Structure formats: structure tokens, C-alpha cells
Amino acid sequence: MFSLYWKRFRVNPLTVTGTLIVLLLVLLAFLTKKIAPYDPFQQNILARLKPPTAAHWFGTDELGRDVLSRILFGLPVSLEIGVLATVVSISIGTTLGLIAGYWRGWVDSLIMRVVDVMFCFPTLFFILMILGVVEKPSIFLVMLAIAITAWPGLTRLVRGEVLSMRERDFMLVAKGLGLSTPRILFVHLLPNVVSPVLVAATFSVGGAILLESALSFLGLGVQPPQPSWGNILTAGKDYIHIAWWLSLFPGLAILVTVLALNMLGEGLRDVLDPRLT
DSSP: OOOHHHHHHHOOOHHHHHHHHHHHHHHHHHTHHHHOOOTOOOGGGGGGTOOOOOSSSSBTTTTSSSHHHHHHHHHHHHHHHHHHHHHHHHHHHHHHHHHHHHHHHHHHHHHHHHHHHHHSSOOHHHHHHHHSSSOOOOHHHHHHHHHHHHHHHHHHHHHHHHHHHHTTTHHHHHTTTTTOOHHIIIIIIIGGGGGHHHHHHHHHHHHHHHHHHHHTTSSSSSTTTTTHHHHHHHHHHTTTTTTHHHHHHHHHHHHHHHOOOOOOOOHHHHHHHHOOO
């Protein structure tokens, strides 16, 4: 089975391209402090709003800070928030989806009504409401707020998968052997929903990065002077007519990262699709 997946992976251009770009971004995130040409916090008023040159490849911002260095230092922040928010939301959504699909009855009804209520709130508005009650949002709080709003969709997805497997032979055998509910859920059911969960997680990371950038752009995400792609864009909008590079380069960074994650997700969906076996 692994050899079949690997064969599909190698011949799928979306998966290969997305994976290579994502691995490159992860490598850059780990090496940020070594490869960044300048201190991202160092101000130089005499060099403010300088266009891209050999000295500053992406130009400088309104305080004379190197934009390339700030984008590089914003990369691990975005990846950290995206990955941690996804891990939390995937854990909540998968667990609740397994429980709802397996137990059915009032448990299923209760969980799905909560999911319906969560879907009634616009995601960005709900996150803004959470972050608006604190004076200075931290990276952890931003991650938590994104995670809280991201699990309902996965819960519905996992529940649907479990409902389709409840009456299959392996489930009837597991119940007939008297196996405990936790063992049935996490040993027999969970491995069978890993593929859709993995694909959903890939898309979720990209979505979380977009949300973090939007929140930082609105001033409720990562707070200055800590660089993030969103707050770099916030500064760029005030100088869009005279310093186009402040908006272009962080925007491209967001575009490339989210596009690579979506390409990886689309490719994984093709590779792991059981209908192709």
C-alpha cells in the first residue's frame, strides 16, 4: 500500500511541487536567524522607505528596517500559528467527530447542534470578538482563537466518515469481541479517517496563516515590533503610493505559502483517494 501511495506521490506534480515549496519554507524558518541579512528590529531613519537595492533586496520600511529580514522573521511566526492552531483544531474536531458518529443518539445531536451554532458565526467576526476582550493579544491567544473556530468543519467530516463505517464487517467483529469503546474509536476507527483528516489539516494550516495575517493587518494579531506578514502589510497600506514594496513582498510571501499548502493538500487528496486503488 505504501509503495502505491509513493508511486502516486512521485507522479503527481501538485504534490511534489507543494511539498518542495513547503519543505523550503520550513527550512527557511529554522535558518531565519542565520540567513536574515539584518536585525529586523534595527531602525535607521536615514534609510527609511528605500526601494529595493543590492543592500536591501526588498527595500526598507517607514522606520528604515530591512523588509526582507522582517519577512523572514515573520515566516516562523506564521508557520507556528498555522501548525499549532491546526493541531489543536484537528484534535478537537477528530475526537468529537468520532464520538458523534459512533454513539449517535443524543450525544450526536448535542455535538452537531454545537457545530451548527459555530457555523452561524462568521469566522473572522468570532475571532475578533475573542481577541477584542484582551488589551494586547499574544501569539498563543491568536493561535487559540483560530483553533477554536476551525474544528466544526472537521467534526462534520469525521462524523460522516464514521457513519459510513459503523456497519462494516470489521466494526461488527470489534463489537462482537467486546472491545472497549476507546479502543474501537482510536484503534479501529481513527486509522480509517486519517487520510481525509490529513488532507483537511493541510488546507487548515493555509487557512490559519491567512487568518493570522488578516488579524495582524487589523491590529489584533501579532503585535509590533514582532514582525509578521500581516503587520508589515498594515504599514505598507499607508505608503502604497510611494513604497509599493511594503505591500508587494509580504503579500507574495502569503500567496506563495498558502498556495503551496493548498497544492500539497490537493495532491494528497488525489494520492490518498481510495477510489484510485
